[in-house]
Amino acid sequence: MAKEERKSTKKREDGTQPIALPGIRRFQFFSNLRDRSLTTNLNRLAMLGIGASLALDVVKPIATGLPQTIYCYECRACYATQDKCPMAIQYQAELNVASRVGDHTRFIEAGGMKCIRCGNCVSFCVVHLDLPRIFSRGQQRVIEAIEAGRIPRNRIVEAMHKGLFGRQFIDRVAAWLEDTEQA
Ligand code: SF4
Ligand code: SF4
DSSP: OHHHHHHHHHBOOGGGSOEEETTEEOOOTGGGBSOSSSSHHHHHHHHHHHHHHHHHHHHHHHHTTOGGGGGOOOOOGGGGGGGGSTTOOOOHHHHHHHHHHTOHHHHHHTTGGGOOOOOTTGGGOTTOOOHHHHHHHHHHHHHHHHHTTOSOHHHHHHHHHTTOSOHHHHHHHHHHHHHHHHO
């Protein structure tokens, strides 16, 4: 009996269904439950987790000096840069996302360390992000991560063989590889 009562308190009454348009309520199986988890507290915990990860998505780029990356829609319109990119980088959105989340290996593999920050891709971005500035900060963070030993050495060697480091960085990375080989 008590169990039945507890179940019924979890169900939304018809009159409390979300309003889609004035006078029209939205009926959905999933939203018919007040708490989507087993108990109210689990539900609160899940909502707290979702809230915290969304907040991190905003706080992290700000803390790492990349606040503009938050505004990227990930629409991929910037891929239209094509042969206007002098370094033949095809995936500018990848560079933006990798910078935002601090995925250095992905940044290198998408050609980010070859970017010369010419700005040709900016006019293709639907929100006119300052892509050269974002990519420059991304490059700086990759170099810091390499020198701090936070990127596996074999991934760096592999990237060197693939020619993924531009003229601006190649000497510094080669010197680091030499030093760490002797160590
Ligand atoms: S800023 Fe970088 S990615 Fe954009 S077109 Fe220039 S070289 Fe290519
Ligand atoms: S066009 Fe701009 S907003 Fe869209 S994915 Fe590229 S960088 Fe992001």
